[in-house]
Amino acid sequence: MNVVVVESPAKAKTINKYLGRGYEVLASFGHVRDLPPKDGSVDPDADFRMIWEVDGKAQKRIADIARALKGADKLILATDPDREGEAISWHLIEALREKRALSPDQPIERVVFNAITKQAVTEAMKHPRVVDQALVDAYLARRALDYLVGFTLSPVLWRKLPGARSAGRVQSVALRLVCDRELEIEKFVSQEYWSLVATLLTPRQEAFQARLVGADGKKITRLDIGTGAEAEAFKQALEAARYSVASVEAKPTRRNPQPPFTTSTLQQEASRKLGFAPAHTMRVAQRLYEGVDIDGETVGLITYMRTDGVQMAPEAIASVRSVVKEDYGDRYLPASPRQYQTKAKNAQEAHEAIRPTDMTRRPRDIKRGLEPDQAKLYELIYMRAVASQMESAELERTTVDITAQAGGRTLDLRATGSVITFDGFLAVYQEGRDEDPDDDESRRLPAMSQGEPLKKQALDVTQHFTEPPPRYSEASLVKRMEELGIGRPSTYASILQVLKDRNYVRIDKRRLVPEDRGRIVVAFLESFFSRYVEYDFTADLEEQLDRVSNNEIEWHQLLRRFWTDFTGAVDGIKDLKISEVIDALDAMLAPHIFPAREDGSDPRVCTTCGTGRLSLKLGRFGAFIGCSNYPECRYTRPFSVGNGEGGEAENKVLGQDPDTGFDVTLRSGRFGPYIQLGEANGGDKPKRAGLPKGTDPGSVDLEMALRLLSLPREVGKHPEDGEPILAGIGRFGSYVQHGKTYANLEPGDDVLAIGLNRAVTLIAEKREKGGKGRRFGGDPGKTLGDHPDQGGPIVVKAGRYGPYVSHNGINATLPKDKTPETITLAEAVALIAERAEKTGGAPKRKAPAKKAAAPKPKAKDTKAKDEGEAKPAKKAAPKKAPAKKTPAKGTTKKPAAKARKTPEPADSE
Template sequence: MHVVIVESPAKAKTINKYLGPDYHVLASYGHVRDLPAKDGSVLPDEDFSMSWEVDAKAQKRLSDIAKAVKDADRLILATDPDREGEAISWHVLQVLRDKKALKSQPVERVVFNAITKSSVLAAMANPRQIDAPLVDAYLARRALDYLVGFTLSPVLWRKLPGARSAGRVQSVALRLVCDRELEIETFVTQEYWSILVSLATPKGEVFEARLASIDGRKIGRLDVKTAEEARAIAEVLGAARLSVTSVESKPTRRNPYPPFTTSTLQQEASRKLGLPPARTMQIAQRLYEGVDIGGETAGIITYMRTDGVDVAPEAVAAIRAEIDKRHGPRYVPQAPRKYVTKAKNAQEAHEAIRPTDVSRHPADLARILDPEQAKLYELIWKRTVASQMESAEIERTTVDILADAGERRAELRATGSVVRFDGFLTLYQEGSDDEEDEEARRLPAMASGDPLTRKDVNTSQHFTEPPPRYTEATLIKKMEELGIGRPSTYSATLSVLRDREYVRLDRKRLVPEDKGRLVIAFLSSFFERYVEYDFTASLEEQLDRISAGELDWREVLRLFWKDFSHAVDEIKDLRVSQVLDALNDALGPHIFPPREDGTDPRACPSCGNGRLSLKVGKFGSFIGCSNYPECRYTRQITKPGEGEGTAESDGPKVLGTDPATGLEVSLRSGRFGVYVQLGEGEKPKRSSLPRGWEASTLDLEKALALLSLPREVGVHPETGAPITAGIGRYGPFIQHNGTYANLPSADEVFTVGINRAVALLAEKQEKGGRGRPGTAPGRTVGDHPTLGGAMVVRDGRYGPYVSLGKINATLPRGTDPATLTVEQAAALIDAKAEKSPAKPTRGKSTASKTAAADGEAPAKTAKPKAASKSSGGKASAAKPAGAKSASAKSASAKSAGAKKAPAKAKAGAAGGEAG
């Protein structure tokens, strides 16, 4: 019997069918061990020795694997064909050796780029040994991520209370978002005018031309700055004689795009399908692991974590045959196309993402796949086929026109294109761009010397706009261009930034939160080198050279740690006031924006002679007056008008007067968020804004409705007891005699009638429900495709989640519970089942078990002591519970190579990056 080890049970099930009864395929369920999130997991003073800890859930799986291997003739490690897959195989082998499960059995490593019978059998026939340089590159990356995260994060917590963590790649990605926001804030809008002339040829065909020059002066896009200047030019054009001076036509060719890599697939799926990168990778994983086609499970795309753009010769031949069959020989180029990646740190070992069998047309699989899978497969199929099609042939025409007004002369220019042969464009076009719009403009036939008739002269006012905020797709593209991080972990990095509340998604754009901007300002001020784009990219290049066997991984770590540990030691002795002074300067345009009256933006608006500065307190950072405690003016960091509501210390925003009581109704912001308040006094009536309600749109009517809760819906027809509706700790609900039933939205609290209320309560009683709201029966999504059993979406205390038996998986932020699909629910359940975090030790604080995208330290959960109140930014930093003295920490850093995390966490499932 031959034992084969793969990562996932779905992959194991499919491969077991291919190999037959002589093979026993087992799944490791991803990584089986990791660096413990505690002091000493990586020891720089011991040549970067690393201590590994087996995951609690993996213990049983490894025992099963060890038991099977003891009686096996051969062990075959068949994990994914990348750096991460190599690392999993290495970890499994090390554990089996530690368990003494291996005797004289041969150990082989096989890799396949597609889960098809032919690919798997070909791999089994060509085994190799574990690739030591690939493992070394994984070890170097994992150690780097650990050392940065667990050394830098405690410094961040001490100097900047309220911050969560810092990571090697995560911090640089955050800097990109924050730098773009600063560009937007400091952007100076310019007015400019465009001049467009509508003309007609002698045959009466109409077209448009733009101003190119006036009196010999070339006119660029921004050169006409005022309405007066535009009007004067329009008068010249209105009185001029117009004639064609030249017509130039140039044939050009547009070549197809290369097939997808991980990052380009994420970008294009976001643009065309509206899929977030993380969701794109989930769907691609399913397509790779296999779907049931005619009773046989097969992978329908190749491995989806790759930065290579090459395609296997046999696949290219099949693609060319498919093009000939569907489009004809004119669309097949004479020679196959060969692509080379342009990414700075790309590895060419893997194929691009492509269909495993190009003859499987998307229309044929649409009946088998769910809608999202079908759309993503179609995108991959079209891009792959188009990449081997003939170029499009386009004729670009430029017409120059003279406008002669006697003493003044101007030149106009008209451009257009004609697609002479569509080539690959018949199948695939990437996104939308101006070039394609230009191709749609076809100019009429003209010749030099032809007179033209003026139809109209249009002048239009415009204003320059700042660069747009990044979307997840455009940020991934930028990171790839700079050579930062690995494509396989980009989506995980973005998830960490959102989970840490460093950024938020607003209309699919990434907006930095104040917390994130403070972290980047701190790192840029005191650890500038380690958030530089070039430095991070060069480190990635060194990691790639390690994987190629060109560099020693420990030597790379030695050089990095020498400078990094020295930089940390220097910062430890800084006073918090020094840190805040640096942040005041770095964040000046954001936290102290220019005032309309031109006065000093840092002058205190309350006392007049104090100076505003950043402060740190129990609940994070804020803006305060230097004359504290005489002046108690404070405000949130967000500029007035940008946040949700107004800071309580800024004074409440008065919404109006309650007609029943005559008391003022105001909108305020406290430590737990935005709320409305009725009147003043010792215990005024208050109500928090429910989820989904925006402070910016709240009016008096809505505020009074909130303050009127709980509302009596009516009397129950059977019991005679009242039914009330309200918004509580767990969301909107109705209540009758201690039985609670959830309402789907806060708005329904004010409109629910007696009939619907009675029906909801009856349904809840049938399910055996009493007690607190938040335990509604939920919506059944469907049965789990592999584990079986119904998956149910519920609204819980901490938000919506999906459950299967005892497995509860929280829905990602922004996911709509009402539209959750079986595929999405199953993916969440599977991910939760694989993680299965161990229970925390009683009495000790625990950090999040969520893996950091680049090995960061876990978020601090031990409650800090409140910072002392101060003036002029001289606040003392909050000290983490259980923190060592500065001298003790210094010694620890030198001996152990890392700061002690305040709690135990799994900090690297996504830290070692694929490929």
């Protein structure tokens, strides 16, 4: 019997069917060891000794593998074919040896395959090798670097920047890209320009458009006509001009297809064409790779999806060319196969591009067996692979220069257009692109000849203003990081997720917008750790790490060189006071937060008291602008520029309260827009009211503001006991209250208009669900479907500690990378099965009160591949610990009570 170990149960299930008797395939569920999230896990003073920890779940997996190895002929490690897969295999060997589950003479083989198909797996079994120590060393170097940066830099952030969460080696540089782009947008000064476009007619009455490009022998570029007066002068000349064709130039051009997908190009295209976030793209691709049930057979539909290679295996190219010939004909098939080479630095060329494993599985034939998102992504991958081996598209680009004679002036116009004479690969696939208003590819021009007279039909004179560069989308940020050589393709999705989880950025209209907290962190790093957020430095470090994987440099040497400089930079600011840090950030960010005023007055003078000086402040919830006369003057405003035009966010007076005569103002605070009645008077705070969720601040008038200030209001008396039911807006949104029962209002309910019957219904529903708090009241949830084995509905709900799935009293919390909108029935079944196994199949019940005891050691959850950062440790109960022996180098440490406070720094694959 041979024992085969892979990462995931889905992969194990698929491979087990291929190998059959004589093999037992087990899953490690990702990494079985990780660095404990506390100081000392990597010791620079002991030549970067790393102490590894096996968590509780992994202990069980290792025990299962150890039992299977008793009497087995050999251990075959079939983890993924990349650096991370190599590291998982190495960790398994080390953990099993510590457990003494491997005999000295027991053979250990490492096999890799790029696709989970029967042919690929059985062929790989014939060509085993040993674990590649160079790839393992590269993993160790990355893991140690990310740990040391995060666990050294993050505590500095906590002490110097209240509200900061963490910093990471690659995470911080990605955040800087987003913040730098935002700064470009804020500094951008719009420029006026005008365009003149004439609609002309040929003698055959065929219309086309031509743009003004020159006058009196001088070229006119896009921004040259800067005022309406200049545009009017050109318009008058063109109105009276005589038009004729000066020249016609037609050039045949070819457009070549793009190569098959890599990790980053797949993420970019899935974002542009399907609207998928990179993390979602990778989850769906992972399932297509590991195996999907098609007609009763579990098959891997695509090759490995973490790759920067663009080439395909010869047999795959032959299969693609066969599909092209069969489906589109010989005209669309090049005479020889196309070969591609990656442009990415340090690409792992041993990996194929992402392609279908079997080209005979056309998307339309297997669509019914796939989930909707799986079908969409598979079709995208399939069509891109087919197009990559098709003939080039042939186009004819035509440029017509036109002369307009007006009195003594000569004006030049130009019309351009392209005609697709042969669509080639465009018949199958066209790469998604950002919209370009000047794109003339689809514009076709009528036939014209030199000297031919033309007639003016219309003349459009249009005013324009230049626009700032767009914010990054997740796809465009991935592309930019790849261009700069920052990070690795397999880490991009997890890095973006970390930035969102830390509330450093948010998604608005599919664009990344930096939050105040993120901007402050970047400003801090640029002020005190500038070298470590430089693009070139980070890219060079990536190159050095890849040299380790190529056996060109020794990984300890790389760490020593980095650590010496890094610790010097950290030591240089340890003694800085928070006030000194704030002053430095205030000076650095002054052009952003205190832009010059049009009237020339000092932008730092407080607009409320008129004497105080405004400056940057740091509070528990992040940065804001406050007055130096606090607490006498309580003026504050958000750190971000309020109106998006470089001006300061001013209070909007809605009117006066008829009862008190005080001004009712709409203001913007650190927690969003709110209504305020009057001003602070001594130590008394003015009355304030938040806006209901989803309310447009621009729609708030005096009447609505006064009604909000009157909350909470009495809706009516409860019919059962005559006690009042109140409606108001609290910390967690709009609610109705009866006694001690709070019920959140649902979408469509208006806190200002909700009636008694609806309020009674919400209260009754809340009591039926047993909810006591108004935030985490019972949620009826969304039914995903019936359990395939046990029957009964599986429901996803919102709980006190986050979303979870429930079936027959067994509840399982959703992983960090899942949401109620993205969780599938199959994934929910797996989570419930895992929870049932852990609890012995019993529903989760509330434990009886017990005497407080010291907590047992708790190991960290096994990390999913490429997930990103370590989870924060929980505070250990005070307890005198017995003396412990120092673990030997390279040994595994048993789970221990975790550190008081843990950064979450890792950017590793």
